[in-house]
Amino acid sequence: MAQVPIEAYEQLREKLPEAAQAIAVYVQEEIRHIGVTQRDLYEVRNELLERIEDVRNELLERIESVRNELLERIESVRNEMLERIEGVRAELHQVRGELYSVRDELLEKIEGVRNELLEKIEGVRAELYQVRDELRNEISRLGERVISFEWHMKIWLGMIAALLIVMNPKVLELIERLIGLLFK
Helix, strand or coil: CCCCCCHHHHHHHHHHHHHHHHHHHHHHHHHHHHCCCHHHHHHHCCCCCHHHHHHHHHHHHHHHHHHHHHHHHHHHHHHHHHHHHHHHHHHHHHHHHHHHHHHHHHHHCCCCCCCCHHHHHHHHHHHHHHHHHHHHHHHHHHHHHHHHHHHHHHHHHHHHHHHHHHCCCHHHHHHHHHHHHHHH
């Protein structure tokens, strides 16, 4: 593309008002030449303005009609949605009430089972204490028996040792070792 110098742009800008005036004069001369008067132009202009106003009013009426229809539809949908929401809210309220009822029943059952288990645990605990006491008593009795048995064994071993001493001196040494181990 060829570049136009800046001066040419400035000259064009200066000549634009003159050119616009020249074009306006040319258009008026052509209109006169064709035979159209200014009155005819005003009539056409007025007719066009009336038609534009009629079309504008008709469009405004249509827009208003469509707007009203849309508002009615929106209101209808809004009301329908509000009814649905209210229905769902009522159902949720009912379900919540049922859940509270079930929760209360479960809590009562849990409390009953808990109390029952506590009673059983207390019973088992009492039985365990009783068994413990019985075992202590039994262990005490067994301890007494063991001590008594040990004394009886020592006495019997002593008697056997006395008999063996009389019979064999080597056995006496063995018995002495056994007795030494027992009395440690």
